[in-house]
Amino acid sequence: MEIRREADEYEARLADVVSVVRDTVRRRWLTLLAVTGVVMVLGFIVVSQMTPKYDATAKIRLDPGRNPLSGSQQPTSATLSDDAIATELTEARSLEVARGIVHSQDLLSDPEFNGVLAKATNATVTNTDTRETIVANELLQHVTVTREKDAYVLDMTVRSIDPIKAARLANSFAKAYIDYRTGKNVGTARQQTAWYQQQLSDLNHDATQAETHAAEYRARAGILEAGADGSGGGTIVDQQIAPLAGMLSSAQSDAATANTNLAEAQAQVARGDFANVSSVLTSPVIQTLRNQRSQLLLAQGEVEKRYGDLHPESIRVRDQVTAVDTQIKAEANRILGSLRATAAASQARVGSLRKSLDELELQRERSVEASAAADGLQHEADAKQALYDKMSQMSLDSMQAADSKMALAEVVVSAEPPAKPVAPNKPLLYALSLIVALLAGAATITALEKLSSGFRSVEDLEQQLGLRVLAVVPKVAKSENPGELMLDRPTSMFAESFRIARTAILGARTDTDVKVIAFTSALPAEGKTTSAVAFARTLAIANARVLLLECDVRRAAVREIVRSNAPKVGLVELLHGEISLDEAIKPGDVPNLDQILVVSPYFSGENLFGEGRMEQLLNAVRDRYDYIVLDLPPLMGLADGRYLAVFADATALVVKWSSTPISAATSAAGWLRSDGSKPVGVIYTQVDPSAHSVGGLYYYSKQYSDYYQR
Structure with missing residues (x-):
């Protein structure tokens, strides 16, 4: 339920806003139309005078693989970081590139770009370089460089009033940028080459000194330099130890063999088996002697068999066998002694070699520190040499780059003259001009509404003045005369409003004691006189005897x-006593209506209505008429209105819709009360007939259009 009530309140508020907007537009549609039309025409003129501008774009592809500064070390799939591409975007719009374009394209004489020179002082633009710089800065305002998404492609766009010039400048900019980057790279390479040469000289000196120092230290420490295959390195002691250790091992093996042979021989001798000693058996001398002994034994057997044991020949042969045995034994003893000598010599050699090896080991321990120091010196020398070799290669690459004209980029799409301008978007600007014109018109009528100090609604009027609204009199067209409207169209909205006023003032039964009814206003031109005449006619048409005064x-x-x-005499003459009452009263323009008018405007400092003259006049006519309608002067700035309102039985205050200042109407209502007058309400005049803001009086709306005479 609560939600439904809030929705209804919102709809009511929205309806009020719509009504206010609609009423404002209806009231001030001419102003809205005039302001909108003027602004729209001005906007159309401005847009139509705008110079069309054309964009021409040249596409440049960056190729990091073609960087001449990268040298032989560059990978095949080179890449550029986002920061590097951002740098390229900045350099593409550099002042140096723009200055080159200004010079090559003679833009100093181009009106599109040299107009900026007129804004500078004469002292500033006398120098040609300065003039080119100023025009170059102006040119850069027409150039945009963007990167195509996720690609090494730069779009170089130039905007100009001439499509052919735009394309020419775009292509020139692309070429100038590439030449600028190429020249910059070559210049950088040459600077690098000079720097590399200086560094190489220093590194060569350092590497030579380090190698010399290492060699001298190795020589002093007895450290041998390794060969190209890595062999032969170490100290002299290291190289002596290895063969000496081998010799010791071999000597120990020989000594062990000699000792073994000697021990076996001594053991066989101790067993009496001298002949089976291995060394004896293998001796060539022993073998020869054994062969001789075998032959002698054969001969001895034959001799003894032939001659007997005592035969001299048998004795000689036996003596020869004995001699050979003696030689064999002597040779065996000599071999045995040789074994002993060999074993002793082998043992002595082992001792000698061991002693030498021990001495070398001691020397080796002392040379470890020297070897480590030598290695450090050699590593330092190698590092300097490697650095020298690397920088030498870099220097070679830089020298090659200095002589290279290879560019970092290339033009992949040349700019072509555009067929259509990109700016201004005239259809859009025309539409915006229309929108701005409508907004200007709306703002104007809104400001006029806000600046208006009058009342806009019955509610405001009644709340501010504390008086009820007797009737709402609609505003008539400028082509119509409201004074004639009552007579020509008695059933019109205008005539009906005064019948409503009659009912409001006199009551529905018209049996009140109200006879004198005054109409006044706070200021002139509020519709007071027209209202008084129309009200008097309304009473007369209703068969009442009425006097309009x-x-x-x-x-x-x-x-x-x-x-x-037009009368020849009137109220002024009557109050002066120059004519009688009957002479002053003239018939009106409707039956039952008489009138006492003023022949011509009367200006005097006298108190025309004072000294009882007005009271006497009203007393004289009260019995002759049912109603007396007084057209009083405005209350502000004049004294007669306030003075005469006191004599009326009812006073109606006329207030013009959306015109009478609130302060003036409030003051007028206050004066009527303070003077003792009888203000009965307000006649709300010249109200927009289509405005619903008059409160609950919706009989002026379209729903009631059939009730009134058109």
Whole structure:
């Protein structure tokens, strides 16, 4: 339920806003149309005068693999970081590139770009370089360089009023950028080459010194330099130890063999088996002697068999066998002694070699520190030599780059003259001009509404003045005369509003004691006189005897409204006593209506209505008429209105819709109360007939259009 009530309140508020907007537009549609039209025409003129501009784009592909500074060390799949590409974007719009374009394309004489020179002082633009710099900065305002997404492609766009010039400048910019980057790379390479040469000289000196120092230290420490295959390195002691250790091992093996042979021989001798000693058996001398002994034994057997044991020949042969045995034994003893000598010699050699090896080991321990120091010196020398070799290669690459004209980029798409301009977007600007014009018109009428100090609604009027609204009188067209409207169209909205006022003032039964009814306003031109005449006619048409008494002597405007002939005498003459009452009363333009008018505007400092003259006049006419309608002067700035309102039985305050200042109307209502007058309400005049803001009086809306005479 609560939600439904909030929704209804929101819809009501929205409806009020829509009504206010609609009413404002209806009231001020001419202003809205005029302002909108003027602004729209101005906007269309400005847009139509705009110079079309064309964009031409040249595409440049960056190729990091073609970088001449990268040398032979560059990988085959080179890449550029986002920061590097951002740098290229900046350099593509560099002032140096733009200056080259200004010079090559003679933009100093191009009106599109040299206009900026007129804004500079004469002292500034006398120098040619300075002039080119100024025009180059202006040119850069027409150039944009962007990167195509995820690609090494730069879009170089130049905007110009001439499509052919835009394409020419775009292509020139692309070529100038590539030449600039190439020249910059070559210049950098030459600088690097000079730097490398200086560094190489220093490194060569350092590497030579380090190698010399290492060689001298190795020589002093007895450290041998390794060969190209890595062999032969170490100290002299290291190289002596290895063969000496081998010799010791071999000597120990020989000594062990000699000792073994000697021990076996001694053991066989101790067993009496001298002949089976291995060394004896293998001796060639022993073998020869054994062969001789075998032959002698054969001969001895034959001799003894032939001659007997005692034969001299048998004795000689036996002696020869004995001699050979003696030789064999002597040779065996000599071999045995040789074994002993060999074993002793082998043992002595082992001892000698061991002693030498021990001495070398001691020397080796002392040379470890020297060897480590030598290795350190050699490593330092090798590192300097490697650095020298690397920098030598880099220097070679830099020298090659200095002589190379290879560019980092290439033009892949040349700029072509565009067929259509990119700016201004005239259809869009025309639409925006229309929107701006509508906004300007809306702002104007909104400002006029805000600046208006009058009342806009019945609610505001009644709340501010504390008086009820008797009737709402619609505004008539400028082609219509409201004074004639009552007579020509008695059933119109205008005539009906005064019948409503009659009912509001006199009551529905018209049996009140109200006879004198005054109409006044706070300021002139509020519709007071027209309302008084229309109200008097309304009463007369309703068969009441009515007297219209014009009291606004300084304007004397009633004679211009009514259809009767202009009188020759009137109220001023009557109050001066120059004519009688009957002479002053003239018939009106409707039956039952009489009128006492002012012949012409009357200006005087006298108190025309004082000294009882006005009271006497009203007393004289009260019995002759049912109603007396007074057209009083405005209350502000004049004294007569406040003075005469006191004599009326009811006073209606006329307030013009959206015009009468609130302060003026409030003051007027306050004066009527303080003076003892009887203000009964407000006649709300010249209200927009289509405005619903008049409160609950919706009889002026379209729903009631069939009730009134058109």
